[in-house]
Amino acid sequence: AQSVSQHNHHVILSEAASLELGCNYSYGGTVNLFWYVQYPGQHLQLLLKYFSGDPLVKGIKGFEAEFIKSKFSFNLRKPSVQWSDTAEYFCSVKSGGGATNKLIFGTGTLLAVQP
Amino acid sequence: GAGVSQSPSNKVTEKGKDVELRCDPISGHTALYWYRQSLGQGLEFLIYFQGNSAPDKSGLPSDRFSAERTGGSVSTLTIQRTQQEDSAVYLCASSLYSGGNNEQFFGPGTRLTVL
Numbered sequence: 001a002q003s004v005s006q007h008n009h010h011v012i013l014s015e016a017a018s019l020e021l022g023c024n025y026s027y028g029g030t031v032n033l034f035w036y037v038q039y040p041g042q043h044l045q046l047l048l049k050y051f052s053g054d055p056l057v058k059g060i061k062g063f064e065a066e067f068i069k070s071k072f073s074f075n076l077r078k079p080s081v082q083w084s085d086t087a088e089y090f091c092s093v094k095s096g097g098g099a100t101n102k103l104i105f106g107t108g109t110l111l112a113v114q115p
Numbered sequence: 116g117a118g119v120s121q122s123p124s125n126k127v128t129e130k131g132k133d134v135e136l137r138c139d140p141i142s143g144h145t146a147l148y149w150y151r152q153s154l155g156q157g158l159e160f161l162i163y164f165q166g167n168s169a170p171d172k173s174g175l176p177s178d179r180f181s182a183e184r185t186g187g188s189v190s191t192l193t194i195q196r197t198q199q200e201d202s203a204v205y206l207c208a209s210s211l212y213s214g215g216n217n218e219q220f221f222g223p224g225t226r227l228t229v230l
Contacts, residue, residue, distance in 0.1 A: 036221075043118070043119075043221050043222065043223050043224075044158075044206065044208075044221040045221070046218050046219075049218070090157065090158065092158075101146060101148075101163060101165070101210070101217070102148065102160040102163050102171065102173075102174065103148075103150075103158075103160065103219065104160065105150075105157045105158035105159070106157055107155065107156060107157035108157050108158075
């Protein structure tokens, strides 16, 4: 069965610090990978996604993620965080085979950015 | 246009009662999903509808949970004989169609509290 692990449950950073949130998945086949973000009081929304092609994916608000197939990883990065990046971040995976469209999510990482 | 809407936003019920949660997907979206977000457990897939195909019910935790989607649009998730462990935020998402490069758009969720 597919699973997603997010290693950091709670991260506290100062503004302008660099961010890297770890995400590993377990699935041997073709995968589609996503990072979702949930800002306080708001809906879950898509930050970025990887389906194929360039393994370095750029998303909204200066975020990027790198798919490393050999490591089954899809870590999220941002070179300089802002207070407005305070949110909960979820990594998720979907089988790329098309048999199902359900997303498997990690447990989330709560990021607090201090001004 | 309007996003995914869910009602009620909050529901408090007593153990043993039945509850119904409603989801209105984005107009024209053929795929609809239900997820559950429990404290410390991330988001858990429950059920997925795609057009007129049989739903993927593989994530429903017990036979107390059921869902239907009428007319290919609105969906209702029903939990019978609620238990305290059913307390969670229930999220609905929709996508234009399933598979491929399709983003799932999430609603605001229904927070269910079982006393």
